[in-house]
Amino acid sequence: MSEMTRQSSTPLLKIENGSFAYKGGPQILKDINIEIEPGEILAVLGPNGAGKTTMLRCMMDMLHWQSGRSLLKGEDIRSMPASRLWRVMAYVPQARSAALSYTAFQTVLLGRSSRIGAFSSPSDEDMKAAERVMDRLGISHLADKPCHAISGGEFQMVLIARAMAAEPEILVLDEPESNLDFKNQLIVLDTMTALAAEGVACVFNTHYPAHALQRAGKSLMLSKEGWSIFGETTSVVTEDNIRRAFGVEALIGEVETPHNIMKNVVAVGISEDGSVGADDAAGQSAGGPDADEKVLASVTVIMNGNERAALVNGAFREYNHLLIGRMGLPHRSSDKYIINVMLEGPAGEIGALSHRLSLIPDISVKTTYE
């Protein structure tokens, strides 16, 4: 499916031909194949009842695949001891206020469980780790508040902190931004983006195709009929696929900000037939050139400091074959770096590169086509 898989030996997380059905129910997940590398974000999309949560639970072996398997660094998750598995992977459940809740700090501390013996209590090191995580996510001020007395958005952040306290390499989030207001959605999504930029892989379920486009390099779209598509987000979250999976006529457009061009999805109406494979071969995004058409483009990146330089250069290196010219200009007095890259190649690939760059936090990116 994905035409641009990086060549690495074993992916961080991989699902091979995962299929699942509840007892006596229809096959809701069929032949799921995904791969995730460190620092990548994968969005799992689909209408209600398509099995998004089921997919995450199977992936983590909370439900067992009927056939197929999940591999963590090449090792079958089912045969991994829980204490080892849950140091590499961490789970962020949907924020529901729980009976018998603890303070935020104590909740975060629970994330250290697999490192604390049955007859012990948290050590100073565990306490410091919890404090560090809360500090990193900017929620230190909540530490001593009981979790039932903070807002839904704050509680979601506490749950992310609890997961991060285990120092995992991959974070699995179940609808982290649903039930949150506009600002809190942004806080949660920004947190995910920032964690990914530091190398943590994230898998999240979402109801919002726009969040996949704005945040996730890869997407898995599930349908109620059991089919699924996995690949680069730009090739998965398309108007066509949204119509097929959700039965919704949607337009994918772009909103230009002074710093960036952000993709957005607008639902226009309920699809008349909702049938699979309506023969409307529209382009990937409204107004853009056809994916295969060879075009000339120029990408401009402005970075604050060189913190993100590795991510930016990594993206350009991967698309080296399209490069026809590059200009780097460090603006030392303001510690800003300006990079201008000229590309020639299929519009689809250039689009994928500029999407990839748009996922990197704290930088400004714009692509201009000929």
Place this chain on the structure above:
Amino acid sequence: MSQRRDGRLGAAWIVILIVLPFIAAVIALGIGRMPIAPGEVFAVLRGAVSGGYSGSELVQKTVMQLRLPRVLLAILVGAGLSVSGCAFQSLFANPLATPDTLGVASGAAFGAALGILLGFDLIGIQVLGLCMGGFAVTLTWLAGSGKDRGGLSYIVLSGIMIGSLFSALISFIKFVADAESQLPAITYWLMGGLDKANYRTLSLGAPVIIAGVILFILIRWRMNLLPLSDDEAKASGVDIRLLRAVTVVAATAVTASCVSMCGQVGWVGLLIPHMCRMLFGNNHLSIVPASVSFGAVFMIIVDTMARSISAAEIPVSILTAIIGAPFFIVLMRRSGGWRV
């Protein structure tokens, strides 16, 4: 005088929790038809440990033979019932789950009544009580926890059902029991009282309760994982099924031992853990030791009242309810209620 950030008790609280049951016990040992000053009680106790008490023999006998077993039983039952109440609440993530509401106490009482009917000795009564208590909580669990553990009221409702089932079975036992000897014994015993306390009873029931209390104190931090949802608990990387199994077995064993020694004493398992939760929050680092200590103190006070406010002994379960219910309502209103 507060908790540390991770939920551990501060030094001041630790001292209070250790000293308070001692003070309560020394005062209680002095109360009765023959009042004895706390200083004298203390001297007797010190004499019992290191020898060299030179006071009146009557005082020594009253303290050591009559009152001490009873106070020790009160400490054990109070600590046991409240710590297992605390464990059940967390296990079912439900503040209303207690030995009483889950049917454990009724099941254990049925087992014990059956033991009396069959003419078992105390060990037999205790073992039968334990088995039936475990059977009852298993039934409650099976009936009340369906697809998700989210429905708080289900578990309590099914506990009430199972409890009333065992109450009916107890009535049946009373019905078939010999009206001359067994029926009074069963009835009197069911009312709950610590007056049968002697060192022999204690030596049979105490080990289980003490072992259970020590176990809960040892695993108290890990008990924080109990109220989490299944998926969350699994994702903690801890063997949550083992933790839950250990908790339910230990809490049931402790409850059944208490019931077999002194009948059904209600309210303690609900009231004391709640009081601790209102004081310290839900972190088990604090509430397990606090439940143990406050449970013991509460039971000492209530039992001392039961044997001393009137010439005739008042069944202790009547007092726990009379004191418990209003006290609980006041606490609840003052603290702005608890989180359900």
